[in-house]
Amino acid sequence: MTRFLIAVAAAVVGVGTACGGGPPPMYVVADKVTVEADRVTIHGTFIRLKEGKGNEYGAPVEGVVCLGLSEMQGDDCRAEWTQWAKAAGTGRAISVGMCGAGGTLLTVKIHGPGAQPKAADAEYAPGHLGKVTSKQEWAEEPPVKALLAFVKEKKSARTTQK
Incomplete structure (x- = not known):
């Protein structure tokens, strides 16, 4: 019995250590989020870990990106979609996932700006959305700095063109 408990404790510590140092595999600055009954469409700027x-x-x-409702986790999907809608237009980078896990957002096709996908490209996988708060989390991380600088440059270019 003692050996079993030691093995379980070692496994738990090992899992905690394996995930302890992994950064979010994706960050998103959402400009516009459209929530429909069976899908969410996120317009914005994305940065992902390279596979x-x-x-x-x-x-x-x-x-x-356009993601469909998971029938098995519909309530969880809708709750996170509400959080995405709150993040839209704030200019903050929202983290997606941790330790390399991030659900379907890590692999879903990113359509070009202005695209209007007719259907979802994948099923939304809830449980990977970072905190949507007034404080910019991960602000000192290089991918967040690069993402926010890119967004700022794009906005500046649009203002100049008008």
Whole structure:
């Protein structure tokens, strides 16, 4: 029995250690979020970890993602979609996931800016949305700095064009 408890304790500590140092695999600055009965569409700027590259992030990408309702977790999906809607237009980077896990947002297609997807590209996986607060979390992390600088540059370019 003692060996069993030691093995369980070691496994729990090992899992905690494995996830303890992993950054969120994705950050999003949501400009507009449209919530419908069976899907959510997020317009904004996204930055993701590069697959198989450790803690290396890709370049920020402006675009649109469309995710459908998970029938098994509909209430959880809708609750998170409300949080996404609250984050829209705030200019804050919202973290998605932790320790490499982030649900379907990590792999879903990012359509170009202004796209109007006709259908969801994947099912929304709840449980990965970071805190939607007034405080900018992860502000000192390089991918967040790169994302926010990209968003600022895009807004500046749009203002200049008008």
